[in-house]
Amino acid sequence: MISKISEDVASALEGLEDGSTVMIGGFGAAGQPVELIEELLRVGVTDLTVINNNAGNGDVGLAALIGAGRVRKIVCSFPRQVDSHHFDAKYHAGEIELELVPQGTLAERIRAGGFGIGGFFTPTGYGTLLAEGKETRVIDGRGMVFETPLRADVALISAHRADPWGNLVYRKTARNFGPLMAAAAALTIAQVAEVVELGELDPESVVTPGIFVDRVVEIPKETR
């Protein structure tokens, strides 16, 4: 019987290598797989390229990973925030490379990566600094910019519930990048608040089918 459930975060993250490209889910703290990121920090992999919407908040998770100097490059839409001090310091010191991508384009590039699309033309960013050097075309009278797909070696995401086949459901706005990143990485690792028995998730309600998920680890959340 298929079981993608890992015993603990250490076994869930087994085999990660230096120099990897890592997608990390979450919008701010919602949907951020904090425990998986902390384990990434603990095992010491470095020289990472990270794809995330932000560049870390406060001192935990992605912020801590950046603060520890493990991230060579970040691809994101909104790095600058009131509590992005770890990123800000590395950026001003010239110790981290930033690829800034409009949020919708970031999402669509990840979707393209996961679903075998070689790129797409989008009106977002046309005529702006973020389109400089990119191929453009006028389609149906509208200026468009060509954007390329994003893929990763590993995706770390957070979901609400999983079953042993790796089917996932999310909770509220914590869904954000999870379903897209799950499909766009060679190895997708999900931390979930609860693992349930096969058959307990309503097949009509599954958001990320298990085919996109390789490993699942249960990290119970404190009751709200």
Added chain:
Amino acid sequence: MSEIPGALDREQLAARVARDIPARTYMNLGIGLPTLVANFLEPERDVVLHTENGMLGMGPAAEGDEIDGDLINAGKIPVTERVGASYFHQADSFGMMRGGHLDVCVLGAYQVSTRGDLANWHTGAPGAIPAVGGAMDLAIGAKQVFVMMNLFTNKGESKLVEECTYPLTGIGCISRVYTDVAVFAVGAGGAAVLDTFGLTVDELRERTGLDLADRTHEAGEGTPS
């Protein structure tokens, strides 16, 4: 907000924008000043709020026991859900904009040109860390994109300009500009004054240095149905 007698304060400006939002509109409010507009939309108008991080049917800010870390808005502030709400991932959320499904978006701005170009994401200052988020997607996404801002900077410079000097967010994407002293229509035909608060059209022309058409007497202007 402004020292000009008769100018609108933040709440009055939000109420003025809200007055122009038709019933049953799907709308996105940018972070900062535009979020105030939500306070002036009576529930019976059924305006459905979209938040770019993946929700339709967003309710007011959460308080006390309602606060849930999994339920936040684009400004990362805890919010509530209205009956009829739905959740979706980021590609669907931005597809709703790019695909022209959202009716109205209200954004803040550093500058807007009389042609409707928008600058609101980056000052271009040396050492400034650029951050764009959903600004460029929102600017070109909704069927109508409004700007809500003070007309003048603290130094008295007009933020409605002939040409934006800050880096652009989108080209020709803005149709209306709601400010503390006037409402403007902008676009390919240039800027026109639709409504004034505390300044005359001639005073606006003088203080902005712009060639502004006067449409303040057109019946029904500013209240699309």
